[in-house]
Amino acid sequence: AQSVTQPDIHITVSEGASLELRCNYSYGATPYLFWYVQSPGQGLQLLLKYFSGDTLVQGIKGFEAEFKRSQSSFNLRKPSVHWSDAAEYFCAVGAFNAGNMLTFGGGTRLMVKP
Amino acid sequence: NAGVTQTPKFQVLKTGQSMTLQCAQDMNHEYMSWYRQDPGMGLRLIHYSVGAGITDQGEVPNGYNVSRSTTEDFPLRLLSAAPSQTSVYFCASRSPGTSSGNTIYFGEGSWLTVV
Numbered sequence: 088a089q090s091v092t093q094p095d096i097h098i099t100v101s102e103g104a105s106l107e108l109r110c111n112y113s114y115g116a117t118p119y120l121f122w123y124v125q126s127p128g129q130g131l132q133l134l135l136k137y138f139s140g141d142t143l144v145q146g147i148k149g150f151e152a153e154f155k156r157s158q159s160s161f162n163l164r165k166p167s168v169h170w171s172d173a174a175e176y177f178c179a180v181g182a183f184n185a186g187n188m189l190t191f192g193g194g195t196r197l198m199v200k201p
Numbered sequence: 202n203a204g205v206t207q208t209p210k211f212q213v214l215k216t217g218q219s220m221t222l223q224c225a226q227d228m229n230h231e232y233m234s235w236y237r238q239d240p241g242m243g244l245r246l247i248h249y250s251v252g253a254g255i256t257d258q259g260e261v262p263n264g265y266n267v268s269r270s271t272t273e274d275f276p277l278r279l280l281s282a283a284p285s286q287t288s289v290y291f292c293a294s295r296s297p298g299t300s301s302g303n304t305i306y307f308g309e310g311s312w313l314t315v316v
Contacts, residue, residue, distance in 0.1 A: 096241065121305075130309040131244075131291065177243055181305075188234055188295060188305055191243035 089114040089180045093192035100168050101200045108163040108195050110152075110178030119181035120161040121189065122152055126174045134176075137161065148172070173199045204228065207292050207308035214282040214315045222277040222311050224292035230306070232295050233275040237261065237288040238310075244291060250275055251297070282315045289313070 090113045100106050112118055122134040135146025142154040152163045161178060175196045179189040208223045226233065234249040236259075246259030250269040264286055266278040275294075279286060292308040 091243075093243075131307045133304075179244075188232060188249070188293060189244070189246075191236075191245070193241050193243045 089118070089190045091178050091180050091190055091192035093176075093178055093195050095195045096193070097196050097198065099198040099200060102170050103167050106163075106165045106168045106172070106197070108176050108178075108197070110161045110163065110192060111159050112161060112178070112180045113159065114180050118161075120152075120154060121179040121181065122146065122150070122161075122163050123177045123179065124148075124174050125177065125194075131177070134163070168197075168199055170199045170201065173197055205292055205294055205306045205308040207290070207311050209311060210309065211312045212314070214279075214313065216282060216284060216315060218282050219278070219280050220282065221279075222290055222292075222313070224275045224277065224308060225273050226275075226292075226294040226306065227273065228294065228296075228306065229272060230294035231272065231297050233269070234259070234293045235265070235267065235275070235277045236291045236293065237286075238291060239288050247277065247290075279313075284315045287313060287315045 092111045094109050120137040123131040124134050125131050134150050135144045137144045137154045144152050150165050154161050175194045177194045178192040181189050205226045231252045235247040236244040238244045245261050247265050248267040250256045253269050253272050256267050256269055290311045293305055295305045
């Protein structure tokens with residue numbers, strides 16, 4: 088069975104600083120990997136996804152993520168954080184051979200200092 | 202183009218009451234799922250369906266029932282609500298297959314409080 092670990096429950100960064108959110112997964116085959124963002128009281132928004140090909144994936148809002156098979160990681164990065172990026176971020180791995188679509192990590196809550 | 206529609210958005214129940222969270226999609230997706238979201242635990246799969254008439258249990262199915270009589274609808278039933286079922290519930294759908302174009306669509310969530 089697949090699993091996802093997000094080691095950092097909370098992260099605080101200053102506005103303008105760079106950001107890296109960690110995600111490690113466990114999956115027996117080639118994973119399909121996702122990052123979602125959720126603002127308070129809101130639903131989930133897809134930031135980016137990795138299916139195959141180039142291991143550096145560009146997403147919306149200036150985010151990118153790099154798939155590293157050797158490290159079983161899919162870390163999310165942004166070079167300069169904006170106050171509006173404060174939210175909760177979820178990494179997920181997809182098992183597309185079944186109806187149970189996604190397994191999520193526990194989430195990382197990002198706070199941005201002015 | 203409504204996508205995935207969940208109702209109600211907010212609900213307060215008393216312990217022991219029953220209710221149904223509705224989920225409908227207009228994209229003719231075969232796969233539909235229900236998740237619950239709890240602090241620090243991400244989203245966990247409750248039940249899922251790979252087509253009309255076919256359902257299966259996910260990670261946390263206890264206390265919940267589902268049925269899939271049509272492709273469009275996938276209701277989640279709480280037969281006797283418990284405070285442990287206080288959570289945010291998300292419905293999702295997608296087409297089968299492994300194409301990168303098979304986007305997963307989420308509803309906007311249903312906030313349920315059981316008192």
